[in-house]
Amino acid sequence: MNDVIEHYVDQHVAMRSGLPGNSSEWLQQHRQQSISAFEKLGFPTVRNEAWKYTDTKLISNKHFVIPEPAEISAGAIDQSVLDAIDGIQCYRVVLHNGRFVKERSILPDKEAGVAPVVSLAEVIEEMETTISSKSPFNDGLQALNQAFLADGVVVRLAAKQALDKPLEILHITSGDRICSQPNVFLTLGEGSKAVVVERYVTSDAAVTWTNSQTRAQLEADSSLDHYIVQTSSAKSYLVTDVEAKQNSGSRYSARTITLGSGLTRNNLSTHMLEEHAHCDMFGLYSMSGRQHVDNYTTMIHGAANCSSRELYKGVLNQRSRGVFHGRIKVEKDAQKTDAEQSNNTLLLSRDAEIDTKPQLEIYADDVKCSHGATIGQIDKNSLFYLRSRGIDDVAARSLLTFAFVNDVLAEVEIPELREYLESQLISQLVPGEEVA
């Protein structure tokens, strides 16, 4: 066994009896099977087709520490991290290094005696069917997350229930060589509705690793707007893994905005299991320095008459690198599927790189599937046009760059969040420049 795998297995042995719900035999078993799977799978390497363009060595060559539950303290979180999005009215769950921090959270009231948002640790023992019905692991990182499954948040909406405000789930990772592994479960009953913002931040400049999982179950006619907002420090590493399952007539809309982290890998997949479901996946990435972002998306059309729309746009500067993988699978019975996918990237420097790969697997014969990818530079004619109107070169370039990704930002339907993201993006594109 290699030394780094042993490092995590040893931590597992030391910690497992103290993890929440350890008296449940099924949970003990689940964690044990998961750590065994991790031992076998290890860290993904570029030889693994799904990780061909993303080398996890930067993560696997460090010995991260998974914190004990007792090590988390509510006082350690700076209020400014919580209030970063000016003026937003929302419920909030703070997950610090993967642990639910009730003191800093703002939770919706109980409805019909049931709390819609609770900590995972509190209810983990009741979740056997959800947790043990998880699909087999795609890679070692999923297994590692489950081996240490302990805390996070569970959102359960009853039929027809609608959250009256967005719910922000704030993932804060801090502390040198800390690995946080939160779990988020979103269960939307029939016809229910929620807007969930998962925001990933680091509250210091330490080297950290966040390895999170989110599972969403959308019952018939439910609707989930899911924002994944990533602004962690460039010293941190971030792996997110989101899987949605959609029943008839449900609508899942994901928007993944990556503006931070040294290395980010976002696995995002949905499985439309019944007819008339719809899924949107929008993504925006802006990277510079040696940052790396890999969006690995999977859209499974498993039933007839479902539709999906996917648009990822990004800006890569300096020596940064982007990867986009867009898999669309249309199963045999999924007739009348309507799927659309595109990925457009602006390369601002000679040394930036994008690897973009559509992967369409179509087993039905009456479907509409389109995909496209563009890679470009700032348009010279547009640049000259702006300069000929008196706007200087730097401002004109930032304006055109901003305009390029603006249609993805326009899909952000929470005005305060959109403004926040705009200002973050602008300060990245040109420090000190303001774009109206």
Add this chain to the structure above:
Amino acid sequence: MLSIKDLHASVDGKPILKGINLEVGTGEVHAIMGPNGSGKSTLAGVLAGRDSYEISAGSVEYREQDLLDMEPEIRAREGVFLAFQYPVEIPGVSNLYLLKAAINAIKKHRGEDELDAMNFLKLIKEKAAMVEMKQEFLYRSVNEGFSGGEKKRNEILQMALLEPYLSILDETDSGLDIDALKIVSKGVNALRNEDRSMIVVTHYQRLLEYIVPDYVHVLADGRVIKSGDKSLALELEEKGYGWIEDQAAA
């Protein structure tokens, strides 16, 4: 205002301008006519600072400064304006934003106070009315989905707002119907005064019925081969370009 001396320019090593001489005095309107490929648009582009040309010889003096030494944005701030033959569509940038950024860049350069949102809106609505542009066009992305006529009107709107000393209109009449031509001309004429000069580049005489020039120059094969007053344009309309080219070759 503008003094062009023996200007040579080429694109990808191919000479296009082969020794242009042109003097434009303050308050004058000069028309530059010529057959396709004669170098008219190249001349307009060189004056505005488009960087796809190599300038191998000659000089251009603008208001006692070396124009060729200035970046395009500095030329604009110093009062040079090019109305594009093919205005660029810029999705994601609102027309209003562009207009505001442009006027404030120029005001700042001149040491004047920048316009606040309210005064800017008042001014722009006034100018938009002059070129009969509906206000909704101000809020749309720059030229995106505009018809040919709307794009040209948008150019004149920008010109009216920025009040340049030297305006260069590159085939502003192309693709315009007669009504649009009248509106555009009205906008241009409103700017004419003793402090401003204009260079009107056109293939056809038609535009010059509405924007009456003081001088007409004929460009062929990268040189000015004939200059005259507005009657030259009428002569060209009648006889075509062939006779002048023959005359020049003789």
